[in-house]
Amino acid sequence: MRKILTIFILIIVSFGLFGCFSNRSDKGDCQFNHSLMEEGVLSVNYELLNPNLKLNDNESGFVCYVDKEVIVFSVGKRNKLDVGPLVDTEYLAVYNFKKKQVVRYFYTMTESFICDVIPYHNGILYSTYKRSRIEKQIFEWEVVYINSQGKKLLDEGQCTSYEMIPSFTLINSKPVYLLENISNGKYICCIKRITNMRLSTIFISKTYKLLETTIDGNGKQYCFLAVEDNQPMLIIGDEKEILIEYKIQGKINSFDINKKYALISLQEDSLQQSLHTLDLKSKKELKYNFEEGLYRLTGGTGEDCLCVDWEFTPYQINLEKQCIFKLKKPKKYENESQSISFYPISNLRYVISLDIDDKWSLYLMDLE
Numbered sequence: 001m002r003k004i005l006t007i008f009i010l011i012i013v014s015f016g017l018f019g020c021f022s023n024r025s026d027k028g029d030c031q032f033n034h035s036l037m038e039e040g041v042l043s044v045n046y047e048l049l050n051p052n053l054k055l056n057d058n059e060s061g062f063v064c065y066v067d068k069e070v071i072v073f074s075v076g077k078r079n080k081l082d083v084g085p086l087v088d089t090e091y092l093a094v095y096n097f098k099k100k101q102v103v104r105y106f107y108t109m110t111e112s113f114i115c116d117v118i119p120y121h122n123g124i125l126y127s128t129y130k131r132s133r134i135e136k137q138i139f140e141w142e143v144v145y146i147n148s149q150g151k152k153l154l155d156e157g158q159c160t161s162y163e164m165i166p167s168f169t170l171i172n173s174k175p176v177y178l179l180e181n182i183s184n185g186k187y188i189c190c191i192k193r194i195t196n197m198r199l200s201t202i203f204i205s206k207t208y209k210l211l212e213t214t215i216d217g218n219g220k221q222y223c224f225l226a227v228e229d230n231q232p233m234l235i236i237g238d239e240k241e242i243l244i245e246y247k248i249q250g251k252i253n254s255f256d257i258n259k260k261y262a263l264i265s266l267q268e269d270s271l272q273q274s275l276h277t278l279d280l281k282s283k284k285e286l287k288y289n290f291e292e293g294l295y296r297l298t299g300g301t302g303e304d305c306l307c308v309d310w311e312f313t314p315y316q317i318n319l320e321k322q323c324i325f326k327l328k329k330p331k332k333y334e335n336e337s338q339s340i341s342f343y344p345i346s347n348l349r350y351v352i353s354l355d356i357d358d359k360w361s362l363y364l365m366d367l368e
Contacts, residue, residue, distance in 0.1 A: 036275075036288050042316055042325035042368065049351070049362040051095045051102060060087055063362070065117045066343035066351045071095040071362075072124065074114045084129075084162045085113035092117060092124055092146075097364075106146045118168040118175050123147030125154075125175055125194065127166040141165040143177060145197065155192065155199060157181035164210065169217035171239055176202065178215035178224055189226065191215070193239070202239050216256045219301045221280060223257045236262050236278070246278060254307065258299030259347075261319050265294040265307070277319055300344030304367070312340045314352075316367060330354070330363055 051073065053061045058077050065072035076089040088111050094104040108114060110128055117126040123146050130140040139162050143155040159165060159180050166179040171193070180189045190204035211225035211232060221243070223236045234246040234255055250266030253273070257263070262278040273290040294307045294315070305317045306327075314327040328334070339355040348367040353360050 036317065036322055036324040038324055038326075040325065042327050044328050044368070045366040046330045046352075047364040047366075048330075049095075049364055050100075051093070051362065053093055053102065059090075061093070062087075062115065063341070063343065063351070063353055064092075064115050065119070066345060067119075068345045068349075069097060070119065071097075071343075071351065072117050072119065074117070076113065079111075085115075087113050089114040089128075092126070094119070094124075108144075108146060108151075116165070116167050118170065120145065120175055120194070121147070121197075125168060125177075127168070127177065129159075129162050129165050139164070141179070143179075152197070154194065154197065155179075158183065159213075164213050167213045167215050169215050169222055170219060171217055171222060172220060176215070176217075176222070178210070178213050178222075180210050180213065191222070191237075203237060203242065208235070211252075216299065218257050218259050218299060221257060221262075223255065223262050225252065225255065234262065234264050236280070243280075244278060244283065246276075250274070253293045254295045254297040256297040256299040256305065258305055259301055259303050261299070261305075263297050263299065263305055263319075265297060267293055275317075296341060298342040298344060298350070300346075302344065302347030304347070306342045306344075306350065308340050312337055314340055314342075327367075330361075332361075 051071065053073060053075060055061055059075055061073045061075045063071060064074045073093040074089045075091050075093055076087040078086060079088045089108055091108060092106040093102045096103045106124055112128045114126050114128055117124050125143065125145050127141060127143050139159045141157055141159050142153060143166055145152045145154055157179060164180055166177040168175055168177045175194045176191055178191050187209065188204060188206050189208050189210045191202050193200050193202050207228050208226040211227060215222050215224045221236060221238045223234055226233055226235050232248040234248060235242060236244040250268050253265035253267060255264040260280060262280060264276050266274050266276060268274055273293045275288045275290065275294055277286050292309045294309065296308050298306045303320060307315050307317065314329065316325045316327055333354055336356065341353045343351040345351065350365045352363050352365045
């Protein structure tokens with residue numbers, strides 16, 4: 001669920017022109033140079049959310065998880081570090097949509113910034129790092145469960161950067177997380193599943209090297225970025241196996257997955273941008289050309305996808321109808337440029353975060 005935060009880091013990886021995919025069993029068709037019909041501006045219903053976190057002057061709050069029932073915020077204070085995240089999380093606050101208020105607090109009191117969490121068994125799973133080791137360029141991660149009774153360490157390891165700590169998603173209603181681990185000089189990446197506090201491995205590789213630990217899911221399948229033999233790929237799989245290895249030869253702007261498609265936005269050269277879509281059932285690929293890049297692709301369990309351009313203009317892409325709509329912003333922000341992040345709840349419902357000068361507003365967004 002990571003890294004669609006109100007403070008966001010774009011990781012752009014440079015390679016050649018465009019990509020095609022290989023499938024472990026069948027090979028689909030590659031069809032390029034399609035275009036999405038521009039259908040004008042889509043009206044959107046917005047409802048302002050007021051989580052009322054009651055932040056102190058030196059505290060900051062960040063969205064780190066959203067589902068149809070709750071939003072989880074990571075709340076912390078500015079630290080004195082020059083290396084790594086500049087905020088240390090003090091507690092996680094759980095906001096309930098129906099009650100329209102924060103209903104639970106989990107005091108982590110960590111010397112690290114928590115940005116990836118998932119509710120689980122009346123508590124919360126989160127990943128973090130050991131800050132005391134960062135200054136020595138040793139990056140150790142932990143997966144922790146916290147509830148009203150305290151904390152429980154579930155897993156730990158070592159990664160290549162504090163940005164490479166594990167990331168969560170839900171597959172078949174069970175939490176899974178993508179990780180890298182270095183032990184005795186040997187590197188592996190894998191995906192583990194948590195069932196009743198027990199860990200099991202559903203995927204492991206000694207040849208993939210992760211580009212980042214972001215893992216996105218649609219509830220049944222997941223996708224992530226990796227390199228094998230100097231070839232960057234978008235890896236798509238399910239609980240049983242890797243389904244597609246999509247070979248990338250462009251600059252990666254963004255990627256995600258929805259109910260029917262995996263999507264990746266690429267910069268092919270200084271003038272050409274493109275969106276590649278992979279039909280998860282037929283394995284058919286389409287390429288759509290754009291003059292501008294698409295960023296913060298957000299899929300989820302629905303059939304559509306949201307994104308922004310470099311000016312943070314929001315769009316909805318309907319891949320079934322092969323059309324793209326510009327989205328109206330909340331009236332207060334219609335004429336302003338601000339950072340925008342999306343968090344899917346259901347097919348046509350999202351939470352949207354707008355950030356201007358480190359001051360954010362949250363809205364419940366219903367698409368028509």
